[in-house]
Amino acid sequence: xxxxxxxxxxxxxxxxxxxxxxxxxxxxxxxxxxxxxxxxxxxxxxxxxxxxxxxxxxxxxxxxxxxxxxxxxxxxxxxxxxxxxxxxxxxxxxxxxxxxxxxxxxxxxxxxxxxxxxxxxxxxxxxxxxxxxxxxxx
Amino acid sequence: xxxxxxxxxxxxxxxxxxxxxxxxxxxxxxxxxxxxxxxxxxxxxxxxxxxxxxxxxxxxxxxxxxxxxxxxxxxxxxxxxxxxxxxx
Numbered sequence: 001x002x003x004x005x006x007x008x009x010x011x012x013x014x015x016x017x018x019x020x021x022x023x024x025x026x027x028x029x030x031x032x033x034x035x036x037x038x039x040x041x042x043x044x045x046x047x048x049x050x051x052x053x054x055x056x057x058x059x060x061x062x063x064x065x066x067x068x069x070x071x072x073x074x075x076x077x078x079x080x081x082x083x084x085x086x087x088x089x090x091x092x093x094x095x096x097x098x099x100x101x102x103x104x105x106x107x108x109x110x111x112x113x114x115x116x117x118x119x120x121x122x123x124x125x126x127x128x129x130x131x132x133x134x135x136x137x138x
Numbered sequence: 139x140x141x142x143x144x145x146x147x148x149x150x151x152x153x154x155x156x157x158x159x160x161x162x163x164x165x166x167x168x169x170x171x172x173x174x175x176x177x178x179x180x181x182x183x184x185x186x187x188x189x190x191x192x193x194x195x196x197x198x199x200x201x202x203x204x205x206x207x208x209x210x211x212x213x214x215x216x217x218x219x220x221x222x223x224x225x226x
Contacts, residue, residue, distance in 0.1 A: 024154045025162060026158075123186055
C-alpha cells in the first residue's frame with residue numbers, strides 16, 4: 001500500500017493501538033503515531049503532525065486516524081485535510097488497523113478512508129445481538 | 139481441493155493473536171485458504187473474519203485450500219491450530 005497511515009490520539013493511545021496491532025500481527029507495516037499531551041501547545045501539535053505527514057507520505061498520501069471526532073487530535077488533524085493527499089478518519093478502532101495492515105487491494109486515499117470507516121463501523125458488536133438466546137438475536 | 143478437520147486446543151480458543159498467526163501463515167501460501175466453524179466459511183487470511191466465527195476452546199474447525207500448495211497449506215494451518223499455546 002502506497003498510502004501512509006498516521007494515528008493522532010490523546011496521550012499514548014496511538015502507540016498502544018500499534019502495540020496491540022503488533023501483538024496480533026508481528027509483521028504489520030510500520031504505521032506512525034503521534035501522542036497529544038495536555039501540555040502540548042497548539043503550535044507544537046501542528047508541528048508534530050506536519051513533520052509526521054511528510055515522513056509518512058510514501059507517494060499516495062496519508063490516511064490520518066484519530067481517536068474521536070471533536071477532540072483536539074481530530075480538530076487539529078482536520079486542519080491538514082487536503083483532498084488526495086491527507087484524509088482523516090475519526091473514531092479509530094483495532095479492527096480498522098488490522099484491516100489496514102492486511103489489505104492487499106490497491107485503493108486510492110479516498111477509497112481507503114471510506115472503506116476503513118465502514119469497516120470500523122461494521123466491527124462494532126453488541127453481545128445481545130450476537131449470542132444465541134439473547135433478546136437481540138434473531 | 140484439500141479439506142481436513144482439526145481441534146483448537148488453546149484454552150482461549152481462536153482469539154486475536156492466534157488468528158493473527160493463522161492469517162500470517164495463510165498469506166505465505168499460494169492456495170486460497172478458508173476456515174470454517176459450523177459450516178460458516180471465511181478466509182484464513184482475514185483476522186477479523188476468523189474472529190467472527192467465535193471459535194472456542196475444543197472447537198472442531200475445518201480447513202480447506204485450493205491451489206498448487208493446498209496439501210502443505212492445510213497441514214501447516216492445522217498444525218498451528220492444534221499446537222497453539224495458551225495465553226491471550
